[in-house]
Every structure is written in structure tokens, then in C-alpha cells.
Amino acid sequence: MSETSARVWTAALIVIGDEILSGRTQDANIAYLAKWLNVQGIRLKAARVVPDEMGAIAEAVNALKPPAHDYLFTTGGIGPTHDDITVDAIAAALGVPVVMHPEAEAALRAYYGDRITDARLRMARVPQGADLIPNPVSGAPGIRLGEIFIMAGVPKITQGMLAGLEGKLRGGRPVLSRSVGAWIGESAVAELLRDTERAFEDVQIGSYPFWREGRVGANFVVRSPDPRALAACAEALMTGLRAAGVEPVDGEI
Amino acid sequence: MSETSARVWTAALIVIGDEILSGRTQDANIAYLAKWLNVQGIRLKAARVVPDEMGAIAEAVNALKPPAHDYLFTTGGIGPTHDDITVDAIAAALGVPVVMHPEAEAALRAYYGDRITDARLRMARVPQGADLIPNPVSGAPGIRLGEIFIMAGVPKITQGMLAGLEGKLRGGRPVLSRSVGAWIGESAVAELLRDTERAFEDVQIGSYPFWREGRVGANFVVRSPDPRALAACAEALMTGLRAAGVEPVDGEI
Numbered sequence: 001m002s003e004t005s006a007r008v009w010t011a012a013l014i015v016i017g018d019e020i021l022s023g024r025t026q027d028a029n030i031a032y033l034a035k036w037l038n039v040q041g042i043r044l045k046a047a048r049v050v051p052d053e054m055g056a057i058a059e060a061v062n063a064l065k066p067p068a069h070d071y072l073f074t075t076g077g078i079g080p081t082h083d084d085i086t087v088d089a090i091a092a093a094l095g096v097p098v099v100m101h102p103e104a105e106a107a108l109r110a111y112y113g114d115r116i117t118d119a120r121l122r123m124a125r126v127p128q129g130a131d132l133i134p135n136p137v138s139g140a141p142g143i144r145l146g147e148i149f150i151m152a153g154v155p156k157i158t159q160g161m162l163a164g165l166e167g168k169l170r171g172g173r174p175v176l177s178r179s180v181g182a183w184i185g186e187s188a189v190a191e192l193l194r195d196t197e198r199a200f201e202d203v204q205i206g207s208y209p210f211w212r213e214g215r216v217g218a219n220f221v222v223r224s225p226d227p228r229a230l231a232a233c234a235e236a237l238m239t240g241l242r243a244a245g246v247e248p249v250d251g252e253i
Numbered sequence: 254m255s256e257t258s259a260r261v262w263t264a265a266l267i268v269i270g271d272e273i274l275s276g277r278t279q280d281a282n283i284a285y286l287a288k289w290l291n292v293q294g295i296r297l298k299a300a301r302v303v304p305d306e307m308g309a310i311a312e313a314v315n316a317l318k319p320p321a322h323d324y325l326f327t328t329g330g331i332g333p334t335h336d337d338i339t340v341d342a343i344a345a346a347l348g349v350p351v352v353m354h355p356e357a358e359a360a361l362r363a364y365y366g367d368r369i370t371d372a373r374l375r376m377a378r379v380p381q382g383a384d385l386i387p388n389p390v391s392g393a394p395g396i397r398l399g400e401i402f403i404m405a406g407v408p409k410i411t412q413g414m415l416a417g418l419e420g421k422l423r424g425g426r427p428v429l430s431r432s433v434g435a436w437i438g439e440s441a442v443a444e445l446l447r448d449t450e451r452a453f454e455d456v457q458i459g460s461y462p463f464w465r466e467g468r469v470g471a472n473f474v475v476r477s478p479d480p481r482a483l484a485a486c487a488e489a490l491m492t493g494l495r496a497a498g499v500e501p502v503d504g505e506i
Contacts, residue, residue: 021297023287027280030302034276044274046309047302049283056299198277 009071009171011037012046012064016057016076016086017153020049028155029075036162039204039223041173045069052077057089065093066147070171076153078140080119086150087143091127094145101126104141111139136160163206166223173225178234181253183217184246185209192240193220200233202226210253219252262324262424264290265299265317269310269329269339270406273302281408282328289415292457292476294426298322305330310342318346319400323424329406331393333372339403340396344380347398354379357394364392389413416459419476426478431487434506436470437499438462445493446473453486455479463506472505 013033019025027049034044046064050056057077065072077086091098104124109116123140126132133142133149135157142161143150149165151158167175186193186207197205206221220237224230234250241248266286272278280302287297299317303309310330318325330339344351357377362369376393379385386395386402388410395414396403402418404411420428439446439460450458455477462471473490477483487503494501 020283021287021300023284023289023291023297026284030273031276031279034274036276038275044276045304047274049300051298 007171009042009169010045010069011042011071011073012069013044013048014057014060014064014072014074015047015049015153016052016074017049018052018083020076021051029151029153029158032155032159033073033075033162035204036159038202039175039225040167040169041225042071042169042171052083052085054085054089054092057086058093061090061093061148071147071149071169073149073151075151075158078123078143078150078152080117080122080140084122087125087127090145090148090150094127096128098125099128100124101130101132101143104132107132107141108139133161134164136164159206175223175225176227176230177221177223178230179219179221179252180234180237180241181217181219181249181251182241182246183215183253184241184244185216186218189218189241189244192237192244196233196237196240199236200224200229203229203233205233205237217253260424262295262422263298263322264295264324264326265322266297266301267310267313267317267325267327268300268302268406269305269327270302271305271336273329274304282404282406282411285408285412286326286328286415288457289412291455292428292478293420293422294478295324295422295424305336305338307338307342307345310339311346314343314346314401324400324402324422326402326404328404328411331376331396331403331405333370333375333393337375340378340380343398343401343403347380349381351378352381353377354383354385354396357385360385360394361392386414387417389417412459428476428478429480429483430474430476431483432505433473433475433487433490433494434470434502434504435473435494435499436468436506437494437497438469439471442471442494442497445490445497449486449490449493452489453477453482456482456486458486458490470506 015027020027030047037044048060050060077084101124108120108124112120126143127145130143130145133144135141137157137160151161186209193205203224207218209218222230222234238248268280273280283300290297301313303313330337341351354377361373361377365373379396380398383396383398386397388394390410390413404414439462446458457476459474460471475483475487491501
């Protein structure tokens with residue numbers, strides 16, 4: 001039995017932020033990452049929520065980083081303010097210095113233009129040796145250091161960063177996707193999307209709304225490593241959209 | 254400086270359940286417990302999500318139990334099925350045997366009557382030396398072992414158990430409450446409740462719907478350790494209810 005076929009690849013997540021532990025913000029990243037990892041063929045085995053404190057972050061990183069799990073994700077604490085200490089805490093835990101990443105700095109300067117500040121440039125600081133994870137939503141990139149992924153805390157941004165990692169993790173199954181477009185607002189079909197996703201194993205439905213030619217629409221991207229589940233889920237979604245009174249397009253609009 | 258006035262009392266939470274780590278269920282207990290603890294004057298400092306595995310549960314219990322934190326809460330894994338192993342894992346971690354609790358057994362027999370089964374009687378098993386936490390929603394009680402609180406995973410049940418612990422934790426501030434009743438369905442004012450709660454620090458609003466004399470109504474219980482925040486929040490809630498077209502009652506209906 002070869003290692004690659006039998007072994008279960010695992011991941012851990014550290015959710016960083018006082019706002020989650022105070023109850024002010026309801027975490028959405030644990031559930032989203034869990035489903036995203038399932039689709040990649042990787043299993044989330046542990047999640048911890050820690051406060052914005054160097055010691056607590058570093059302790060969790062040391063407990064959960066490879067080889068404890070194949071992958072470690074963190075969300076939160078990579079913004080421009082004084083309490084955004086994730087990069088420093090992870091660098092300290094790993095014993096590497098923090099450096100400015102030239103590409104991140106260029107991306108931030110391009111995004112903010114005249115509005116660039118020292119605080120915003122903080123978001124170009126990375127543990128030495130890190131690569132960037134593109135951020136399709138705002139200017140500040142995520143950070144990849146080997147098998148450690150340092151992501152934003154805002155769910156929409158986290159999800160955008162994960163979309164860029166789709167199918168790229170070693171050990172994961174190849175992910176198939178299929179798009180269904182419709183001229184309908186995503187909020188009108190939020191329950192349909194949720195129920196359709198729940199009805200199938202290892203399937204995730206992403207919703208990408210747009211506004212074009214004065215009309216709202218959305219592309220729904222069904223993802224799964226299983227071609228049969230993918231086809232069945234896409235069919236169920238199209239049937240559901242028709243029942244909701246809109247004729248879907250089989251493919252992206 | 255006396256210990257009781259200066260010291261920050263802390264708590265940790267272990268969320269137990271494969272369904273959270275698979276993304277199938279969105280956790281709601283971290284945020285609810287965090288807010289509930291704030292109202293008691295206790296700070297949630299750590300939360301972990303662990304799978305339904307003896308080793309993972311026991312490791313988290315040993316890391317987070319007193320004296321690491323003043324209080325440890327767990328949610329999940331105390332139901333009747335084979336994967337409900339929280340009691341066994343905690344007992345193993347603490348090195349105490351699992352025993353049948355006579356009161357819990359009596360409560361389960363009273364609740365289920367003829368429908369009692371061996372599986373349901375599993376829910377009367379507790380680590381030796383434990384007391385029960387009343388469950389106002391269904392038959393199976395929670396379990397208190399010193400400063401460790403073993404709670405249900407279903408949010409409505411967890412919340413009912415927490416209501417019974419209100420103001421009873423050593424180190425917590427005394428909690429004040431005030432009821433506002435209204436003949437309106439809680440779903441019609443869900444956003445009002447949420448926004449009103451958010452507008453005040455250290456205030457929590459519980460919603461207790463009822464159906465009486467053929468009409469729906471609800472009592473909203475505002476809780477806070479701060480009498481001024483309590484009064485201001487209750488006033489804001491009554492103003493909001495009037496704006497929603499219903500005349501509130503200052504007190505319980």
C-alpha cells in the first residue's frame with residue numbers, strides 16, 4: 001500500500017482574534033475552511049481560537065504546525081493596526097526574522113496609491129522565506145511559509161485567498177468544477193444554494209454575484225473531487241433555479 | 254490589591270464534534286458562551302474544536318482545565334450514540350471512573366417513560382463525583398465536576414443549561430436581569446433583538462417565545478452586570494418594539 005493512496009492528509013486551523021473570543025464576531029472561517037479542505041481531499045483535524053497575544057499564538061503554532069498536521073492555516077491578525085501581530089508571532093514561533101516582502105510592498109503601493117501609509121505598509125511584512133498568496137478582494141496578500149498559510153480574518157477575503165490555492169496542495173485530490181450562471185440575485189436563492197450543497201457529499205457551491213448591463217446575476221461554481229457528485233449537484237442546482245423562476249445557463253455568464 | 258477585585262477570571266471552551274470539523278455544522282456555542290461569560294464578568298481566553306476521539310478530547314482537557322483557566326466548558330458528545338464519548342474521555346483525562354448518576358437515571362426514566370433504552374440510559378453516565386446541570390429542554394442533564402462544565406452540543410440546550418448557571422460562578426459579577434414581554438413572534442423582531450444587544454456593552458438579550466390563548470408572544474430577558482446598561486438596553490428594546498408596531502409590557506407576560 002503506497003503512502004500517497006492510503007494516508008489521510010490533515011490540516012489544523014488557528015483562528016486569531018479577541019473579537020471571536022469576546023463573542024462580538026461569529027467565526028465563519030472554521031466551517032468554510034473545513035468544507036474547502038474536504039473538497040481538496042484534506043481533513044481538518046483541529047481548530048483553536050486564540051486571543052491577539054504573542055504567547056498564545058506562538059504556542060498554538062508550535063503545537064499544530066507540521067509534522068503535527070500536514071498543513072497549518074491561520075486566519076486573522078494580518079491587518080494594518082497595532083493588534084495585528086500574527087506575522088510577528090509566527091516568525092517568533094519559528095525562529096525566523098520578519099522582513100519586508102518587495103512584491104507585497106509593490107502590491108500595496110499599487111492598491112493604495114497616494115493613500116499608502118506606514119500602517120498599511122505593515123501588511124507587507126512577512127516571516128523570512130515566505131511567498132505571497134494573492135488577495136483578489138483587497139490589497140493585502142496572504143502569506144505562505146512552506147506548509148503554513150497565513151490568511152485574512154474577513155471571511156470574504158479568506159475565501160478569495162483559498163480560491164487561489166484550489167487544487168494546489170500536495171496530497172489533495174484534483175478538484176473538478178462546473179459553473180452555472182443565472183440572472184438572479186444570490187440572496188434570492190441563498191437557501192437553495194445551502195440546501196443543494198448539503199444534499200451532496202464533498203461538494204461545495206461558491207456564489208459569485210455580479211452587476212452587468214443594469215442587471216444582477218451570479219455565477220455558481222460547484223466544486224468536488226467526485227465527477228458524479230459534481231454532475232448530480234449541478235443538475236440539482238439547475239432544477240432548483242428553474243423552480244425559483246429563472247432559466248440557468250450551463251456554464252459561466 | 255485584593256485578589257477578588259483585581260484578578261481576571263478566565264474560562265476555556267472545548268467544542269467536541271466531527272460535524273464541526275467537517276463543516277457540516279456551523280458552531281454557535283463559542284460566540285454564545287463568550288457573550289454569556291462576559292455578562293458574568295468572566296473572560297473566554299481559549300477555545301478548541303476537537304474530533305470525537307478519546308485522545309484528542311483528553312489532551313485538550315488536560316491542557317485547558319484548572320488551573321490553566323478558572324473554568325473549563327465542553328459542548329457536544331453527551332448524547333446516546335456510540336460516538337458520544339465526552340464523559341469517558343474527560344473521566345480518563347482526570348483519572349476517575351465513570352459511574353451511573355442515580356438522579357440523572359431517574360430524570361431520564363421520567364422523561365422517556367416506556368421509551369427508555371440502554372442507549373438513552375448512557376446519558377446518565379458521569380465521571381465519579383459529578384453533579385448535574387439541569388436541562389430545561391430535554392431529558393439529559395449536563396454535568397458539573399468541580400470547575401469543569403460538560404454541556405450539550407445543541408445550542409438551544411446549551412443555552413438552557415447556561416441559564417441555570419446564571420450568577421452562580423465564583424468570581425463572576427452579580428448579574429441583573431429585566432424582562433420585557435410582547436405579543437409578537439420572535440422571528441418578527443430577530444434583527445431588532447440583535448441590533449439592540451450589539452448597541453450595548455456587556456448586555457445579552459434572551460428570547461423566550463410562547464404560545465398562549467391562541468396567540469404568539471415572547472418574553473425578552475435583558476441581562477447585564479451593569480444596572481445602567483441594563484436600564485438603557487431595556488428602554489431601547491421597548492422603543493424598538495413600539496416602532497415595530499407592538500406595545501411592550503415592562504415585565505414578564
